[in-house]
Amino acid sequence: MSKPTPTGHRRDHADGTYCEWKRTFAAAIDDVWSAVTEPERLARWIGTWTGDPADGHVKFQMLFEGDDIPSEHFRIDECERPHRLRITTSMPYDGENPEHWLLRLHLEEHEGITTLTFAQNVPDLKMAEGVGPGWDYYLDRMVAAERGDDVKAIVFEDYSPAMTRYYVAEFTDTGAES
Template identity: 55%
Template sequence: MITPTSDRGTKQVHDGQDFVEFTRTFRAPAEDVWAAVTDPGRLARWIGSWRGDPADGEVWFRMLFEGDEIPEEHMAIHQCDAPHRLRVTSTSPSEEGPQVWDFRIDLVEANGVTTLTFAQSVPDAQLAEGVGPGWQYYLDRLMLAETGADPADIDFDDYYPALKEHYRELFA
C-alpha cells in the first residue's frame, strides 16, 4: 500500500469564505492536467464522473468510490476558463438539508510543469475534519492515476481518522 502524501491542505480565504486548499505538481502541460480533472473518463479513474452538458452551465456529478448509496450532486458552473480556471458550486442532498460547497481549481504551467491548486469551501471546523482528509486522499488518487499507478493502492483508512485533527485545528 502507498501512504498519504505529506502535502496537506492549508486554510485560505477566498471571497470572504474559508477554504481548505491543496497544491499538486504534475510534469505535464496544463491541457493534460485540465483533462484529468474535467474529462468524465479520466475523472472516473480517481474520483467520479459527471453527466450533462457543461455548456448549459451545470452538470450532475457522482462519486464512484464511496459506495452505491451516494446521490448525485448538482454542479453549477460559474466560471470555466479552460485550461486554467474552474469555479463551481455543488449542491447535494443530506439528512440535514442540502449541502452547498464552492470549489476552485486553478492551473498554472511553467516549463512543462503544471501546478494544480484545488480548494473547497469549509464553513466550520467540524466539517473540515472530514473534508480535509477526503480531498488529500482523492488528490493522492489523482496523482497515482496520472503517473500510471493504481489509485486503489491507497486506503482511505490511512487518511481518516489519522488526519482529522490537523484539519480541525486549521479551522478552529
C-alpha cells in the same frame, strides 16, 4: 508505501474560508485540465459527470463512496479553460435540505510542470475534519492515476481519521469557528 501527510491549508478569501491543496504534475496544463474535467479521466480517481456543461451545470456521481451515494448537481460558476474552474455543488443532506460546497480549481504551467491548486469552502471546523482528509485522499488518487500507478493502493483509512487532528489544528489555530 509510507503513510500520507496532510497537505491542505486554511486560506481566507473575500467569499469565505477555504481549505486549499496543491499537487504538481510533469504534464502540460491541457493534460491536467483534462484530468479534472473529462468524465473518463475523472472516473479513474473520483467520479464522473453527465450532461452538457454548456448549459452551466452537470450531474456528478462519486464512484468510490459506495453504491448508494446520490448524484450531485454541479453548477459551473466560472470556466476559463485551461486555467480556472469554479463550481457550486448541491447534494441532498437530509433528504430535504441540500448542502452546498464551493470548489475552486486553478492550474498554472511552468516549464512543463503544471500545478493544480484546489480549494473548497470550509465554513466550520466540523467540515474541515471531513473534507481535509477526503480531499488529500482524492487528490493523491488523481496523482496516482496520472502517473499510471494503481489508485487502489491509495487507502482511505490511511487518511481518516489519521489526518483529522491536523485539520482541526489548521482551522482552530487560525480562528475558524467550530
